[in-house]
Amino acid sequence: CGTAVVYRVPDDGDTRQRAVCPACxxxxxxxxxxxxxxxxxxxxxxxxxxxxxxxxxxxxWTLPAGFMELDETTAEGAARETDEEAGAQIEMGPLFSLLNVRRVGQVHLFYRATLLSDQFNPGFETLEARLFTESEVPWDELAFRTVKATLERYFADRRAGAFGLHCIDIE
Known part of the structure; x- marks a missing residue:
């Protein structure tokens, strides 16, 4: 309705403070x-x-990722972001990492995906899309801690010969 909200515990049995409109x-x-x-x-x-x-x-540098849209699954959103950012053709794999980033109110979900080609057509959000071995990854030039944590676990799992699901809290 446009009235400024107030923060209080709602009268519906909730236990957290919420933004409540005093008018409606x-x-x-x-x-x-x-x-x-x-x-x-x-x-x-x-x-x-x-x-x-x-x-x-x-x-x-980052893994291809972005905000999930309404009316899509997490896997559909991950595939869409991979196409939009890298122009990469992929076959989706299993969920690999789930990262809680409380300080910014985000949850990051990364799926493993098999590349069907080594040819890429990056979109406007990407300056360059490239393949890297573990030793070639520009570790000090990664954009986000969630990407670094995911890549560290990916390469560790690859060396171990078994991939798991990793749940990580980023402080």
């Missing part, structure tokens, strides 16, 4: 955002990274 009593929930992406891999273990053409972290 609508509760405006503020919930975490989902970031979805992939770890696109070739059989030889190289992974696809994208150099960001947008802020935040312009010029830094």
């Amino acid at each position: 009593q609508t509760i405006h929930y503020e919930n975490p955002l989902n970031v979805v992406g992939t770890v696109p891999e070739l059989a030889d273990g190289r992974v696809l990274l994208c150099k960001r053409a947008i802020e935040p972290r312009y010029g830094k």
Whole structure:
């Protein structure tokens, strides 16, 4: 209705403070955002990274990922972001990492994905899309801690010969 909200515990049995409109009593929930992406891999273990053409972290490297949209599954969103950012053709694999980033109200979900080609057609959000071995990854130039944590676990699992699901809290 446009009235300024007040923060209080609603009268509906909730136990948390919420943004409540004092005029119409609508509760405006503020919930975490989902970031979805992939770890696109070739059989030889190289992974696809994208150099960001947008802020935040312009010029830094990342896995293809972005905000999940309404009316899509997490896997559909991850595949869409991989196409939009890298122009990569993939076959989706299993969920690989789930990272809670409480300080910014986000949950990041990365799926393993098999690259069907080593040819890429990056979109406007990407300066460059390239394949990297573990030793070639520009570790000090990664855009986000969630990407670093995911890649560290990916390469560790690859060395161990078995991939798991990793749930990680990023402080």
